[in-house]
Amino acid sequence: MDPINIRQLAERLNLSVSTVSKAFRNSSEINSATRERVLAMARELNYQPNPAAASLRTQRSKTLAVIIPAIDNTFFVQALKGIETVAREKGFHVLIYLSYDDHENEVLLTQSLQRGRIDGVLLSIADGGKDLGHLAELGAKGIPVVYFDRVYENEEYFQVTSDDHQSGFAATEHLIGLGCCRIAHLTSDRTLSIATRRRQGYLDALKKQGIEPDAALQLACSNDPEQSYQAIRALLEKEKPDAVFSSFEKLALLCYQACHDLSLAIPEAIKIISFSNLEIAPLLRPSLSTVRQAASEIGAAATSILIAQIEQKPLPASRQVTFAASLQIHASTVAPG
Amino acid sequence: MDPINIRQLAERLNLSVSTVSKAFRNSSEINSATRERVLAMARELNYQPNPAAASLRTQRSKTLAVIIPAIDNTFFVQALKGIETVAREKGFHVLIYLSYDDHENEVLLTQSLQRGRIDGVLLSIADGGKDLGHLAELGAKGIPVVYFDRVYENEEYFQVTSDDHQSGFAATEHLIGLGCCRIAHLTSDRTLSIATRRRQGYLDALKKQGIEPDAALQLACSNDPEQSYQAIRALLEKEKPDAVFSSFEKLALLCYQACHDLSLAIPEAIKIISFSNLEIAPLLRPSLSTVRQAASEIGAAATSILIAQIEQKPLPASRQVTFAASLQIHASTVAPG
């Protein structure tokens, strides 16, 4: 019942504490017979090493922190699954912190990250428009950090992302291919790495096809859903786009709502495609065409890299690791007729 | 850059280590002037106490573990938000572990939960049909555990849930009130606490209205989506229910898919209501009527109780804490005409 410590375990075995300790970390110094004996007794007495003591001694906690802006977002949920899986495989624990898209929160969180509690951090940025000094500070503390999705665009750090520019480009080309020429673009915080890249893909696709980008068709929404809904609705009414490319899932859903409320038929009157990892996108009526990110792979890769950094193992040659996103075409962007 | 320890901090202040330590835990023994001096210097030198050392000494880690069956499930996502919020308010950290609805996983996870790494556990059960000895063991280790949603039905432990029976009853009565009399019920693992309670609510509502429960209308699905889809589809074709009450969100979505594939009009030919915290339920076509649980409140309450247990603070009088779920009526259960 009361947790037993290594000293008591050693006494029961008539061995020294150091031998037992080595047996556990299967040091080559230890006779395999004694090792078995130690392990057997440990099981019998239900011995579990105290992580705080080990951590104090080794300066390693086998714990990672994940700081993400949101969790009611399928991308982050799936990324988290990838993170948790890889972490567990490698014997790491995962602390979760939510910044709620709020820069202040993120600053507080990174500052409270004590060296010692965690060995490394996986971070997706809350707000790219603010001073990112806290991230530099984190790095300066000597804590390894791997950024994913919404990254800190700093050559010094590993950044695991989707091919956002290319995917934005492909989504826009897809719409152009369907004959659309007034293609609206929805984004949120334009300062986010992913927002600027996706938008640039949109702009480049328009340019390639000789379509002049129209500022009136480009909307940067806030984090407030009601406000965003109104803005989107106004855009639809006033500018009468024939298609919408949304860089964010939430905005696409608001756009669906607005189209419904305005009795705009999708895809007849307006086509919609959006970055989204929503699994039930096909269940929406009409089913939503999406740009789907390799979310769990991104989470998994970021975690592998972080752990490699912690354990001083070989690392990818490039600090920029990119995963292809894929176009999932559904009813919302099918050619009429 | 290198983390400074309490001893160096004390030296810089010409104070003893113990004084500094006490100043931090604002002990009444310390002069408030010295306390200020200590805090100021700590800020200046960027001192952060080493959590492993503190933890080793106090046998407290200020860390909670959350073990949940899934995270691609809006209920758990929202519960997690409640958990994270309360934990952070009270200065606790949250470790997340996913059991993926798998009993073996859960056993391994609970066994690996070393006393010392965590001060307490929040747990929602993976599979109620299996031997729950590992949960008894967890309790025997002296680690406080609070169960939520899918609970361990054991008087000894705190259990935070929805009023599942009553909500199952209300959902069924709602369908009966619309004139339905062949009401199918979808559930998954029947051994889960919530599954049996919701189903019992269904049965009791039928009984109250003098409807004989029909075993052919009750389906217990597996965790395999394809298999579940086929079973649901077969049920719809063969039994021709005029309504479906689903105890689980995933099954309702599969049922939507099946209705669509069978060209069964919702709600004209068949009405559907389901337990679900899906925020975009209104965006489905037709919008889905749901039994919505107070997910984040449940997570928050479970966390508060767990922390109260850890800190030996006053606890709720009853070990059973229940939150009302609410019926959200949408198009999928509207009377025809």
Added chain:
DNA sequence: TTGAAAGCGTTACCAC
């Protein structure tokens, strides 16, 4: 009000 010192349970160096 402040300080000295004994642990907390490990690991890792060094001796045997």
Added chain:
DNA sequence: GTGGTAACGCTTTCAA
């Protein structure tokens, strides 16, 4: 191959 022992950085009792 095994054992003794000094840290790791903090909290807390006890003494001053």
